[in-house]
Amino acid sequence: MGDGRPNRSFTACAHAGNNLTTGCAPVDRDARPRQRTPSLEAKGNNVNRSRFLGLTLAVLTASASGGIASSAMASDANGSLTGAGSTLVAPLMSNWAQDFEARHSITVTYGAVGSGAGISQISARTVDFGASDAPLTPAQAQTCNGCVQVPWGLTATAVAFNVKGVKRLNLSPAIVAKIYLGTITNWNDRGIKKLNPGVKLPNLGITPIYRSDGSGDTYAFTDLMQRVSAPWKAKVGNATAVSFPKGVGGKGNDGVTAVLGSTNGGIAYISAAYVIAHGLSVAALQNQAGKFVYPNLKNISAAASVVKRVPASNEMHIVNPPKRLKLAYPLSTFTYAIVPKSSPKASSIRLFVLYAMGIGQKFGPALDFAPIPGVVYKAGVATVNRLQQG
Numbered sequence: 001m002g003d004g005r006p007n008r009s010f011t012a013c014a015h016a017g018n019n020l021t022t023g024c025a026p027v028d029r030d031a032r033p034r035q036r037t038p039s040l041e042a043k044g045n046n047v048n049r050s051r052f053l054g055l056t057l058a059v060l061t062a063s064a065s066g067g068i069a070s071s072a073m074a075s076d077a078n079g080s081l082t083g084a085g086s087t088l089v090a091p092l093m094s095n096w097a098q099d100f101e102a103r104h105s106i107t108v109t110y111g112a113v114g115s116g117a118g119i120s121q122i123s124a125r126t127v128d129f130g131a132s133d134a135p136l137t138p139a140q141a142q143t144c145n146g147c148v149q150v151p152w153g154l155t156a157t158a159v160a161f162n163v164k165g166v167k168r169l170n171l172s173p174a175i176v177a178k179i180y181l182g183t184i185t186n187w188n189d190r191g192i193k194k195l196n197p198g199v200k201l202p203n204l205g206i207t208p209i210y211r212s213d214g215s216g217d218t219y220a221f222t223d224l225m226q227r228v229s230a231p232w233k234a235k236v237g238n239a240t241a242v243s244f245p246k247g248v249g250g251k252g253n254d255g256v257t258a259v260l261g262s263t264n265g266g267i268a269y270i271s272a273a274y275v276i277a278h279g280l281s282v283a284a285l286q287n288q289a290g291k292f293v294y295p296n297l298k299n300i301s302a303a304a305s306v307v308k309r310v311p312a313s314n315e316m317h318i319v320n321p322p323k324r325l326k327l328a329y330p331l332s333t334f335t336y337a338i339v340p341k342s343s344p345k346a347s348s349i350r351l352f353v354l355y356a357m358g359i360g361q362k363f364g365p366a367l368d369f370a371p372i373p374g375v376v377y378k379a380g381v382a383t384v385n386r387l388q389q390g
Contacts, residue, residue: 081348084111085118085131086216087253088271089153089335093131095363100355106348114252116214116240122147122338128345129353130338133216134240135315146341148387149314150380152356153335154304155272155369156295157217160257160280162266163187165202170195172286173320173330177229179267180208181236182246187265195286209259209268212249214240220333221269224319269331272368287330288323295329300370303332310379334376339387346389353384 083093090112097108113121115132122130123144136149159176161169166187175191178184184191188201211218219240226233236242248263250256253274260268260280267283272295275282284292293299306321306328314336321328337353340346357380361371372380 079105080107080109081129081345081352082109082111082127083118083129083131084113084121084127085338086115086133086335087112088115088133088155088157088216088273088333089131091273091277091367092153092360092363092369095367096352096356096360099360099363100352103355104351106352108352112252114211114213115216115219119144119214119338122340125340128339128343129349131335132240132338133333133335134219135313135336136338144338144340147338148341148383149336149338150353150357150383151310151314151316151334151372151376152337152353152380153364153369154300154332154372154376155335155364155367156300156303156329156332157220157269158272158275158280158295159283159285159331160260160268160270160275161283162260162263162281163202163204164264166199167281168199169281169283170286170292171283173224173228176267176285177225177232179206180210180225180244180247181229181231182208195292204265207263207266208244208247209256209263209266210244210247210249211241211252211256211269213251215252216240216333216335217253217269217271218242220319220331223317224331227320276368285330287325287328288320289326289328290323291326293327293329295331295368297365297368297370299327299329300332300368301373302326303328303330304334304370304373304376307373307376310376314379314383316376334372339384341386342388342390344389346387350384350387354381357381357384 090110093110097110101107115134118130119132119136119140121127123140136144136147141147159171171192172195175184175195178191185206187204187206193201219238222236222238222242225236226238235245248259250259253271256268256270257274257278257280260266260270261278270280282294284294286292302325303318303321306318306325307316310316316334318332318334320330337356339349339353343349357372357377364371
């Protein structure tokens with residue numbers, strides 16, 4: 001994924017050399033069988049988008065209709081589980097819930113309410129599990145009163161843009177930080193033009209678009225921004241919700257996608273699965289090796305390869321990986337299940353999380369989720385096996 005590659009190279013299953021006929025990277029454990037899924041481009045993106053959108057709407061409808069109500073305590077029945085949180089993992093969760101119920105006769109109802117709300121709901125025990133793209137802060141871990149975080153998904157946050165007449169775009173994380181700080185305000189800025197030789201950039205104001213709700217995508221995005229920009233670290237920081245100096249907010253990935261679609265000159269950070277589903281234009285981000293790369297499976301996996309050992313907390317940061325990882329996409333992220341150490345439904349929770357980390361990974365490639373690395377899988381299994389009934 002070198003300089004100047006057109007935006008069409010962004011597909012869920014693209015590989016080195018942009019050979020779209022090859023399959024996705026295989027899962028590396030027997031519990032997660034090998035699969036060869038052709039790229040969404042090769043398969044015909046419209047069909048896959050329709051399926052994705054239907055699944056996403058089902059998740060969001062369940063949440064809106066009261067499937068996840070914060071005032072209702074989680075059910076004690078072992079035949080059902082309720083969860084809430086990350087919108088990034090929602091498309092994958094749709095597949096997991098359907099397949100898991102077919103295999104184990106346990107219904108999983110999930111509300112895509114955002115990582116921050118998911119953490120709040122599992123802390124209050126109004127759901128059986130939470131889901132967050134951001135690891136628990138020390139304060140959140142204390143409030144959650146005996147929760148653990150289990151990495152069960154690996155994907156990326158994309159930087160999407162809507163600039164009429166521009167089909168491909170290279171950006172560096174430092175330039176993106178300046179855009180969101182309000183120090184770069186026009187698409188024909190000299191810093192952007194330098195990264196895009198031969199691209200006709202318009203004299204058009206830039207509208208930064210951000211998540212208005214507590215979001216793991218915001219956490220990953222601001223984690224990268226604080227690592228490449230001292231002004232960002234000093235003025236904005238890193239959290240699931242921050243005060244953006246400039247721009248327009250949207251609730252959830254769907255909300256941000258809608259705002260971007262109606263804003264010529266807009267730029268937004270959106271989970272990769274939503275970008276694929278809605279056919280958005282995606283910027284190639286410059287990594288530390290100087291390469292402009294897209295959030296494809298190979299590049300996401302390259303970023304995750306930086307993990308050689310998993311800490312006891314399971315918290316991992318893979319944004320802005322070192323330059324020796326030449327293909328690594330710099331805005332890659334793990335997403336976590338947040339579960340209580342002790343629960344009346346510990347056996348069902350354990351079964352579901354082990355399923356998600358194992359056979360459930362087969363649903364990932366079509367949604368731009370790469371298989372979790374073996375070392376991460378082992379750490380997750382060890383954590384889940386310590387859950388207690390009670």
